[in-house]
Amino acid sequence: MRSREIQVRTGSQERVHDITDECVDFARECGGDGLLHVFVPHATAGIAIIELRSGSDEDLLAALGDLLPADDRWRHAHGSRGHGRSHVMPAFIPPYASVPVLGGRLALGAWQSVALVDLNVDNPNRRVHLSFLSN
Template identity: 80%
Template sequence: MKSSLLPVRTGRHETVHDITEECRDFIRGEGDGLLHVFVPHATAGIAIIELGAGSDDDLLAALRDLLPADDRWRHSHGTRGHGRSHVMPALIPPYASVPVIGGRLALGTWQSIAVVDLNVDNPEREVRLSFLRGT
């Protein structure tokens, strides 16, 4: 298995951060297999979603509606509403797997791979990319 850590700067704002090109670079020329994308953080997730046409903003708006940044959360250290960031990975998991065919991601026409991060207290993330070659 080929594996590597990808540093990602998500910044101090809620974000949907595109990592599709980095994933393409990682598997380029690898043949057939499976790309597994994992963010080893308790407050971030991985989404396969259309980006750049407003869907990323819609996702953040939906998460704000579902998980408001207020004082209702028992997990309450950090900025106001920080506990919601710990609930988010139950909705947007910290991983995704994508088939790789002939060294290319088998994504749909409008699909991208993104890190979803509501935690404004942690602007630096890592993403573990792992490629499992087919037999």
């Protein structure tokens, strides 16, 4: 198994951050057939396979805002207002995703991207582990 860690700066706003290019580069370097596993080792972030730059990223943040409002209802209450929802989000958008790799290329659909989803405005720096398991 080959692995790499990438650093992502999400800043101080809720964000859907495209990490597809980093995943594509890593899969190409690994070559061959296998499985790319993407994992974010944070309790308040997730990995999504989603169409980006068509409004879907904003729609996802809006849907999460409706489902998990940034208000004072959360028992986990340290940090910024509504911080507890960031700890609930990974139950809906898990902290991992796996993508088949064929001939060193991600087998994503035409409009699919790999994205880090981060609602936690208190932690602007994220680590993402990429692992390639070859056949």
